[in-house]
Amino acid sequence: xxxxxxxxxxxxxxxxxxxxxxxxxxxxxxxxxxxxxxxxxxxxxxxxxxxxxxxxxxxxxxxxxxxxxxxxxxxxxxxxxxxxxxxxxxxxxxxxxxxxxxxxxxxxxxxxxxxxxxxxxxxxxxxxxxxxxxxxxxxxxxxxxxxxxxxxxxxxxxxxxxxxxxxxxxxxxxxxxxxxxxxxxxxxxxx
Numbered sequence: 001x002x003x004x005x006x007x008x009x010x011x012x013x014x015x016x017x018x019x020x021x022x023x024x025x026x027x028x029x030x031x032x033x034x035x036x037x038x039x040x041x042x043x044x045x046x047x048x049x050x051x052x053x054x055x056x057x058x059x060x061x062x063x064x065x066x067x068x069x070x071x072x073x074x075x076x077x078x079x080x081x082x083x084x085x086x087x088x089x090x091x092x093x094x095x096x097x098x099x100x101x102x103x104x105x106x107x108x109x110x111x112x113x114x115x116x117x118x119x120x121x122x123x124x125x126x127x128x129x130x131x132x133x134x135x136x137x138x139x140x141x142x143x144x145x146x147x148x149x150x151x152x153x154x155x156x157x158x159x160x161x162x163x164x165x166x167x168x169x170x171x172x173x174x175x176x177x178x179x180x181x182x183x184x185x186x187x188x189x190x191x
Contacts, residue, residue, distance in 0.1 A: 007132050012179070014136025015098045017171035022102050022135055030170065033129035034106065034122035040114030046122055046165075049105040049156055057103055060143060061096040063152065065089045067145035085142075096142055100169035103140075105147070107162040119165035126168060136173040143167040 031048050039045065051057060069089050075082035088094050097103060106123055108115035127137040147153055147164035158164070 004128075007128050011128060011131040012136075012177040013138040014100075014171070014173045014177050015138060016174040016177075017098060017100045017136060017169075018174040020101075020172040022170050022172070026133060026135065027102060027104065027170070029133075030104070030126045030129050030135075033125045037118065037121035037125045039118040039121070040112070043109070043112045043114070043118065045109035045112035045115045046119055047107040047109075047159055047162055049107060049158060051103040051105070051156070052101065057097055057100075058095070060103065060146065063146040063149075064096045064140070064143040065094070067148075068142045071145060089142075096140055097169050098138065099174075100136075100138070100171040102170045104168045104170065105156070105158075105164050106166035106168065107153075107158050108165040110161050110163055115163075116165055123166035123168055126170075130170055134172065135170055136177070137168055137170050140167045140169055 027050055031050075034046065034048070035044070051060070069086065072082045072086045072089070076086050077083070089096075104126070106119045106126075108119040112118065123139060127139070130137045144164060144167065147167070153162070153164060
């Protein structure tokens with residue numbers, strides 16, 4: 001297993017996957033790692049949906065594309081990234097899940113005051129643990145508008161009172177993912 005600092009610094013969002021299947025045991029390992037994330041008031045407000053069905057993954061990708069287009073449309077002239085992503089979303093045959101074999105949706109209990117932060121930390125644990133095992137991952141935030149439809153979440157089997165917080169894809173990388181440019185953060189020391 002790799003050193004944790006190396007894992008943090010070398011993890012990338014993977015958007016190209018090969019056909020290899022991520023085992024149920026490995027997915028369960030990732031969920032187990034998520035459980036160890038810190039939570040406000042130790043509420044542990046999460047539940048997990050694991051989706052492997054290719055037809056359902058395709059349907060979710062299409063729902064995500066339809067939901068994101070109207071959000072990005074007003075930004076297309078002011079943001080190059082929004083404009084580029086709009087082209088991707090509107091291109092026939094594109095897949096928001098990049099062909100990954102598994103989607104894990106971290107659901108959060110709406111009654112927890114720190115649910116978004118807690119589930120985000122669980123997601124980070126999962127992505128780092130995946131990278132330590134050679135499994136690629138990517139947080140597909142573009143699916144979240146589709147999951148605002150509680151009917152869709154109910155169809156997927158989400159428990160009552162839960163919302164989608166972190167849709168994560170996992171699979172074995174199908175290519176090399178380059179290091180994105182990292183900006184220097186603003187840091188102000190108060191002593």
